[in-house]
Amino acid sequence: MAGSSGTTARPDTPTAAVSPLLGEGGEQVGMVAKFFRALGDPTRLRLLEFLLAGEHTVSECVTHVGLSQGRVSVHLACLADCGYVAARRDGRYTHYRVVDPRVADLVVLARSLAADNCVALAACERITPRT
Amino acid sequence: MAGSSGTTARPDTPTAAVSPLLGEGGEQVGMVAKFFRALGDPTRLRLLEFLLAGEHTVSECVTHVGLSQGRVSVHLACLADCGYVAARRDGRYTHYRVVDPRVADLVVLARSLAADNCVALAACERITPRT
């Protein structure tokens, strides 16, 4: 069933590149899951993409996503804690920006994978169809 | 920190690589968030890493993670729906495996980013410290 999207499936790179990294961390799993979960919320993901396009203040982010200021502030702090963005205080304004280029890589890669499985992904009812 | 890639992300490489992808999908955001959320659960992430090391049956996965069979079956189906793994029926056994090498890339990249921010990430109380 899962093989649906014909475009996928490149069984050429086995798992050689990964296994050495995977063997060691039993602890790390929880950490990485926490890291992924930060981007599992549509609001935070939208904020991150907004910040990938350039630095913005909290109020600009509030306008962009259309949620309450308190909520947006929490989401941005969460993204900062997880290392996706960095905060810069300037007087009474706080500017957020993406500092690590790998963040953009991660988003692009995920978008690519999600796009190739968008049909099955959209049909998956085991994860909230939120939005 | 995260010195990783020397050049600081933005000013010169604006968002050229990213923005064309970002501009279009308002719909896509929910999809990609769903995609990320699949890996936001420690159990599913552990299963995915187990499968990155090679093909396994459901019962092998049950033994590996130590949860109820029903739960593991649901998690595996979820990973399949999202395109992380593919299922193969062989008699009364179902084998799961990772078919797309980009999945390994995604996990490695996330591990790298999470490791560089493990201190702040571990301290983040805005996301469940679920083990």
Place this chain on the structure above:
DNA sequence: TAGATGCATCCGCTTTGACGAATGCCGGAC
């Protein structure tokens, strides 16, 4: 000084979703 603005934190409320256990379905063994 006082007043206004931007941001962070706290408080109930509500929904999401992970869990074990029970059940159903199918394929192989006898």
Place this chain on the structure above:
DNA sequence: GTCCGGCATTCGTCAAAGCGGATGCATCTA
């Protein structure tokens, strides 16, 4: 044929976490 074993699905329970609104603090302006 019947029985057994592997997997998928469903149900009830409960913690995680998103939400708006209220509050507190710091900073800029008049």
